[in-house]
Amino acid sequence: MRYAIVLLTLLAACKPEVHAEVHFARGATAVATVDVADPAGKVGAEDVTVYEPYELRDISFRGIPAASLLDAVYGPKWREAQAIALVALDGYTSVLPVSRFLSHKAWFAFARKDRDDFVLDKKVPRVETVSIAPTYLVWDSVKDGVVRADGDYGWPYQLATVKLTTFAEAFPGLAPPEPGTPDIASGFELFTHHCAACHSIDGHGGKVGPELNAPHSVTDYWQPQWLHQWIDNPQSVRKGTPMPGLPANVPQRQKAIDQLILYLKAKAH
DSSP, rough: OOHHHHHHHHHHHHHHOOOOOOOOOOOEEEEEEEEEETTSSSSSEEEEEEETTTTEHHHHEEEEEEHHHHHHOOGGGGOSSSEEEEEEETEEEEEEEHHHHSSEEEEEEESSSSSSSSSSEESSSSOOOEEOSSSEEEEEETTTTHHHHHTTTTOSSSSEEEEOOOOHHHOOOTTOOSSSSSHHHHHHHHHHTTTTTTTTTTTTTOOOSSSSSSSOOHHHHSSSHHHHHHHOGGGGGGTTOOOSSOOTTTTTHHHHHHHEEEEEEHHHH
């Protein structure tokens, strides 16, 4: 029995140390590199349980509170930025509004509590096991119904670089022409959040849904009231369409639809 205890102790001592380096930048300027798994770091790690949108169940992670880490790296000025670009090891980039980090709680997770390997057994969009190291941005989707309703939006894994940026810098092909208005700017932000994954503007954006601006803008051939209704409730216009309407949890939703249409008009040729 004593030998078994000694063996287990030796195995525990040989367990590899976890490292999770994340590079931080402001635009193109490097700011710092942080090992978020370093127990001697400026911000302490904590355990957090979230509803994980790829495995579709509650999972507990070990991670650093995102807002606290951003404070430690950038100082409080990061809260005045417009957007944060989150870049994975393969270059895939997610861009989130800073307001999301101010309104909801997130963590830079670097370990799972239920297993030694840092992977996900994904069920969506297809069944596969993927490494999520060095870090995985997770959100309070157990207590926060808004985050839960957003599904996997804003959950980048293999996250290695964080950049403070603007939507115009992050989506140069989608940015509206200057000078704009606050409503057009809001419509642009809404488009990048809810629409750009499927739809493109002049070839910039997703390829799942139809192009919206080339060779003619959708605002040219849809009557305004029907375009508004289409964004609000697509199934009320075209039975069986796979397009979802603008999510129900969007604040001031009807105004948001008008802002989206103003953005599309601003981009029209």
